[in-house]
Amino acid sequence: MTAVSQAPHVGIWMYENGGGKEIEQQLVHALAERGILASTGLNLRDARARDGGIECNGVAMEQLDAFLSYNAGQQTQYQLYLYETLNETIPTLNNYRSFALAEDKFRTAHLLNSHGICTPDYRLCHKNDMAGLRAALHDFGGKLVYKPTDGWGGVGIVKIEGEQALDMIMPFLSRTDLRYFYVERFINYDNTDFRVDVVDGEFVGCYGRKAPKDDWKTNVTSGGTVFVREANDEVIELALHATKTLGLEIAGVDLIYDREREQYVVLEVNTIPAFATPEQEQLGLMFNKAKIQAMVNLIEKTVAKKTSFQSAKVA
Known part of the structure; x- marks a missing residue:
């Protein structure tokens, strides 16, 4: 009797504000078209670990073929602890080691510098x-x-x-x-930056941010505004190099131009770069489709690699 193979099953925890819920739905739909089931809302805050297993909202997390953790604003130490534990059993995106490294600004700058990538x-x-x-x-x-x-x-x-x-x-x-x-x-720059999105070693989009008047921080949460901006080859190569050096599958690399030293500088590497909001799309930021496609490709490849490894172990 021939065994019936089950469809791959992945878990997703996606932010909900700024159009995140709609992005999640598009991801789920695209994955379904490739025969991959997706469970959403897997906030590890609601998870319980016991007897060698972690369960979150009725899902046995270790039985998943991959877990995409994509919510920056609600991370707690409890969630990160379980994120790290899960990564020892199933593939997580990003992988926890690189995620933890990139979350540390000193360790990030130190590693990038040792690989010849300019930072402040x-x-x-x-x-x-x-x-x-x-x-x-x-x-x-x-x-x-x-x-x-x-x-x-x-x-x-x-x-x-x-x-x-x-x-x-x-x-x-x-x-x-x-x-x-x-x-x-403190770098002498024009109070604008580049945010370059990278997925699985590929450039998927770029936009700019500008600090508010009489300020110098470009972060949107600090009052910065988003604008359409094209990335040149140098900016893209720096972003790709930084992402690869940190070992991240998904990254948003922030770069500024140092006017004093006349060079681009990697300011930060974000592990959960946001998609364009509906309002930003109206301004002309149209990279969401390419980013979703790249992330679906990444998840499919990750699942296939895990399945192949398990088959080899059985054989």
């Missing part, structure tokens, strides 16, 4: 190394940017200009429970 000059200082912090301010021309090593959307990022500003912020820094400070040279 940076320093990691021990909490009690105030002399090192002052030296960084001096070496960076009197302007530096303090950043939490994790986080997103520009939260907690502070520009420090001059010795007086540093003196004012030092008492606050000394009272925090941080173990170290990560700072970068």
Whole structure:
């Protein structure tokens, strides 16, 4: 009697705001057309782990053929802990190791620099190394940017200009429970950036962001605005190189142009880059279709690789 093979089954946790629900539906539909079932709403906040298994909303997570975690704003330590645990059993997108690496701004900058990819000059200082912090301010021309090593959307990022500003912020820094400070040279740029989306080693789209008047942060959550922007070959190659170096399957690479040194700089690598919202699509940002297609291709390839590996083990 011939065994009946089951359709591949993947799990998805997608953000819902800004058109995310509609993107999720398009992903599910495209996967179904390729014979891949998808369970949605798998927020690991609702998961329970016991007796060698993790169950989330009635789904046995380890039995999935892949899990796409695509929600930046609601990640908790509990969810990340289970995300890491799942990655030891099934493919996750992004893979947890690269996801965790890219979420750490210092480790990202350090690795990219070691592979010849330009980032802002940076320093990691021990909490009690105030002399090192002052030296960084001096070496960076009197302007530096303090950043939490994790986080997103520009939260907690502070520009420090001059010795007086540093003196004012030092008492606050000394009272925090941080173990170290990560700072970068403030780059002279035109207050716009490139966001380059990469999926499975391929360029899928680009747009620009502009900081609000009298500010310097381009993040939309900090008041930045999105505009249509084409990426040149140099920007695309840098984004592809950064993504590959970090080992990410999906990435949104932020780049700015350093006017002082006349070169492009990788500012950040995002592991959950948003799709264009309906309002942004009306402005002309039309990369969603290509990105969905690339992600479906990636999921299909990931599932096929897992199935092939399991068949080889049985044989």
